[in-house]
Amino acid sequence: MSKKIWRELLEYGRWAPSPHNTQPWLFKFDENNPQSITLLYDPKRLIPGTNPTGSFMQVGFGILNETLSIAAAPRGFDIEVQYRVDQLDASKPGPQPLAHLTLIPRKKEEKLNRQLILDRRTSRLPYNGQPVQFELLQELAAIAKEYNHLFEFSNDQAEVDWVIRLNANTMFADMREVVARNEVGSWMRFSRESAEKKADGLAAYAMQIPGVVMWLFVHANWIFNIPGVYQLVRWVYEKTMQGTATVAWISGPFDTPTDWEKAGHMMARIWLTMTKFGVYLHPFGSVITNHEAHKEMDEHFKNDSREHDLWMLMRLGYGDTPPQAQRLPLDQMIIENKPEQKTHPNNFFHTHQSDSSEQQQEEFNYACF
Template sequence: MTAHPGAGAPSLPGPWPAILDEARRYPSPHNSQPIVVRVHDDRRAEIFYDLDRGLPAENFGIPFAHVCAGVYLESLATVAAAHGWAVRETLRLAEMDFSSPDRRHLLGTVELEPTPVTDAAVEQLAAFRARRTSRRPYDRRPVDARVTEEVAAVAAAAGQEFGRTGDQALVDDLIRINQETLFDDLRDDAVHAEILTWIRTSKRQAAATRDGLSAETMLIPGPLLRIAMRHRWLWDLPVIGGVFRRVYLNTMRGVRELGWLTGPFDGPADHVEAGRVFLRIWLAFTRHGVDLHPFGTVITNPRSHAAFVERTGIQETGGRMAWMLFRYGTGRTPPRAWRRRLDAMLVDGRSDTPDGSSSAALRLPPAVAS
């Protein structure tokens, strides 16, 4: 499969322009898009994590940086395979130091090797292009058991266990925990400041930054989101706090099922592999027309995580952890989140600008949401 970037795409060698431009669609926590790439030649590139786009204030925020790296690496391999390339990795799985003066953490080197394009690779890329986070209400239709069986097989092949529940009382209880977690996190000054960094309360702001959590994708009116996030004490007022809660819970209507993943989560290597399998699972759902929305804060908030594990009876022993919880189902097509332009995620090794983009004159066609 051959893709042709529009006129004015970055002057990169070989297949990199097409591959990297599509790989930008990868999902990331808070849509922070922390991965940056330095292309060395037509086959080889270095992959970095931009520490200024991480979420170190959250409990497990640092491990999830490597989960995000795994999601990106799986995205890169998915795109490359449908373009006729296999990705060979040499990773440097060191712990991330968010206090380091070097704001780019090297994840490793990747090399492209020619490979035949298979029907499965084409189908997987189609799912990758269609994938998006859906915070819309779902339509209450149960998901076919054959889909969840396929997802369970994908998880098991990677040493993970896919758990699920269709018990409405438990589903509602976990959704309530997820909602309360947001309010709890807002009381933590460091986490609150971190969340504010990524909130985009208008379409104009979201289009300008091309990242973050937009009011449009969160299905919350921009003015209400601005007030709620900047004046967190309002959440505790009986009337106004109740309004905020109802607006938030309104997006959770129709959820019939929740899923979670339990598996090795004891170091950077485990975290990267967790990211890879999570994207494979997301694409498996997408291939069958099923939407997904991760509940990340339930995992990263210690009190909520303990409540989640207790309610579900999950056993976390031997370095295994319940590291992902998500809702899944069907509903109306959600809006797409913005993605940064390709030139903003490239570095050239010569003179880089403070925001991590190359100082070279790299230009892309007019901005589009993706």
């Protein structure tokens, strides 16, 4: 029965957001304890070039675990998470154990409906120009405060325009830098067919950017040095940000793996609370991972009373329902125990061996446009 419940919860969990939609998680049932599963990470689905500490990936795992907890609430369960390693390591061969997840009786009422997990979207579409209601922004700030984070926001159009420009500047700067371009490019899906086949990554159709433009960014970046081309493509990109009337930034403890995981739990609740009130979110992660952009953001939003560094910048608002990003089927996320293998409780986290997953980078055929 517990295995059936776990599969039900994981069907919700697989819709949790992850950086570049990499979906770095895998799961393994504990044959000795049906109440528990092992959470693993796939080193090939990390992004060490742009996020060498793994901080944002571990935020993603925190979001996943909070998502599973919310999904378990109607069943009367909560999820106990026991992390087995602190640091994600992209150099490791094959899937690596990260945490032990156990179903436990729920003691606290869950206010978020798990349907919100399925309704949640990242929206890179234009918004409708309506600022996010002040009462909701205060509620989001209260959630952040529960985790010792500070959620700040602005509906001032000058601030909104500044953030949109900073994000665009950073995105184009990153695409000129080889490491960032190659890493992000390996997760770009230029056609709908490619996105559906891979079931992961950044799909052009979901980002409202023509696939040919994304392909040129990765494989022929020099073309943007031609007079007029950069200006035209930037205009196309910034047009997807039209109607933005609210921006927000978050600061809080963000120095250790434990900090990152807790930040993920908080982000899950903030994001789903937005979803509850019909608000969409578009995180500007590149501003955080780009050193120069992060420094510029820190200076612009300087606040002497702020206790911790900024680690998140976003736009949020109302608009059309965005297309749903692809997700890997659950069966591809579950590692089955081989019948001949027996797992001793004391060695549970050291017995798994698996063939490495298929390499993610796709050399796109220009002829398919």
